[in-house]
Amino acid sequence: MVTVSRPETDGGARRAVFSPVDTRARVDAVVRRIGDAIELGLLADGEQLPGESELAGQLGVSTVTLREALMALRQRGLVTTRRGRGGGSFVALPEVPADDRLKERLRDWSTAELRDLGDHWAALTGAAARLAAERAGPAGLEPLRRTARELARAGDAAARGRLYGRFHVELAAAAQSARLTREQVALQGEVGALPCLVLAEDAYREEVADRHRRVVAAVQDGADDTAGSLAERCVRESTARLVAVRLTL
Structure with a gap:
């Protein structure tokens, strides 16, 4: 049996994935929660999910x-199931759609909708950064540093997109807010792979990675306003770039 290592993400982000879901439309809520976590890379490709009874208990739902x-x-295509000894449910990391398919998906958004999404995203991320500067300890900062380093080295747009989304989730987890973390996971699920369209450019990838490092430094220094402003700016610039791409379609 092949051993799959879990992604080295903060426990707060993983705990948010496996916390009880909303009581409304629970099947959809479970699908959305786990699906978003897989697409963000919070759960590793090939990782075995907890057994049905354990996972149902963690999510606060019935086994049915x-x-x-x-x-x-x-x-x-996000989960595979194996029967027999060593069987269970396993994560299957999806392939990022080709560039033309991503542009087709972007075309479904109006520029007004993209700007509205960016406003919500910036507000959420800025609040998380400010709270993280007040609350995060050394253990909460290490996942952010690691993700920033990985983004700086990532060679393909798919990996860059996942790392970009993961950073925002880990920032919310560093704020020690389960609700903010769940909101960020859901938002990243809504955004999907669209950031790949702007992160394919090496120069912009380097700019984002540098800004992420500056966010982490501000959080470490307890500079809540600086951390919040940097995080908001990063989101707003990415959104503006997506809007610019949308205008060309």
Whole structure:
């Protein structure tokens, strides 16, 4: 059996993935929560999910609800199931759509909708950065540093997009707010792979990685306003670039 190492993300981000879901439309909520976590890379490709009883208990749903959700995730190609000894449910990291398919997806958004999304995203990320500067300890900062380093080295747009989204989730986790973390996971699921369209450019990737490092430094120094402003600026610039691409379609 191949041993798959878990991604080295902060425990706060992983705990948010496996915390109880909303009582409304629980099957959809489980599918969305786990699916978003897989697409962000918070759960590693090939990683085995907890057993059905354990996972249902963590998410606060019945095993029947969980099985329906796992079936939906299998249909989306995000989970595979193996039977017999060593079997269970395993993460299947999806391929990022080709550039032309991403542009087709971007075309579904109006520029007004993209700007509205950017406003919400910037507000959420800025609040998380400010709280992280007040609350985060050394253990909470290491996942952010690691993700920033990985982004600086990432060679393909798919990896860059996942790392970009993961940084924002880990920033919320560093704020020690389960609700903010869940909101950020959901938002990143809504954004999907669209940031790949702007992160493919090496110069911009380097700019983003540098700004992420500056956010981490500000959080470490307890400079809440600086951390918040830097985080908001990063989101607003990415959104503006997506809007610019959208205008060319």
